[in-house]
Amino acid sequence: MKLQGSCHCGAVHFRLRSAHPYPFNRCYCSICRKTQGGGGYAINLSGQAASLRVEGEEFISVYQAQVGVAADGSPEISSAERRFCKRCGSGLWLWDPRWPDLIHPFASAIDTELPAAPEHTHLMLGSKPEWVPLDSRPQDRCFQEYPEESIADWHRRLGLEVEVGSGSQ
Template sequence: MKLDGSCHCGAVHFSLNSAHLYPFNYCFCSICRKTQGGGGFAINLGGEAASLKIEGAENISIYQAKLDGNAGLSPAKRHFCKTCGSALWVYDPRWPELIHPFASAIDSDLPAAPERTFLMIGSKKAWVPVDAGPEDKVFAEYPDESIADWHRRLGCES
């Protein structure tokens, strides 16, 4: 399915193809919390890097997060609108065929996930509630299941 996305101010518009369009992965790591919102979480989708089309690329800024300790910078490149600060997508050269758009930047209608995954709960702040239902999975760190594996397991590939 083709996904269309944009930033809040309209300076950046993008599209890409995705077979993994259920927003299910709620991340509470410090990077997502601080770049996506106060208590928040980020939800990444999976998309085909070769299909990415961008209008307003000159308005994009890239942030590479500092890793804990002396581990340096994350190889993942978080793309933001440099005008309004909207988080757009993550690209990680370890998986060059993928782009991970933030569901919050997608303008296309996305389906509701039949179950959710709450990850990096060990990093969330005490005041942040986790609204996990009986079918949802909760992990202190990262689960072993990839975005593609989750979609495959639940028969949610488009």
């Protein structure tokens, strides 16, 4: 499926192909919550990094979150790179060199109509503050940390993978 996205001010537009376009994964970690989650969580998708095309790249900044403190007291920085518009602050996507073939756009930045997920995965609930309601349904899955099931595995399990097509964007 071809996904198109943009920031709020319109300075950045992007597109990419995705076999995993269902917005099902609600992450409550402090990084997602504070950089992306107005509702207390963020939702990301999965797309092919090689298919990413960007207009307005000069308006993009990168944030790498501190994920801990090393034994020597220095900050431990995540390898994940969160891209955002430096004009309006909109979160756009996450890329991690551990999975270089993938881009994880934030569902909130996608302009393409996305399919409704039949169930949701609520993850990193151990980081969820009390003020954030957990709106889970009986078919949803909830995890204190990360589940073992990947975005691709979730789509496969439910028979929801879509053709990504080929050719130019």
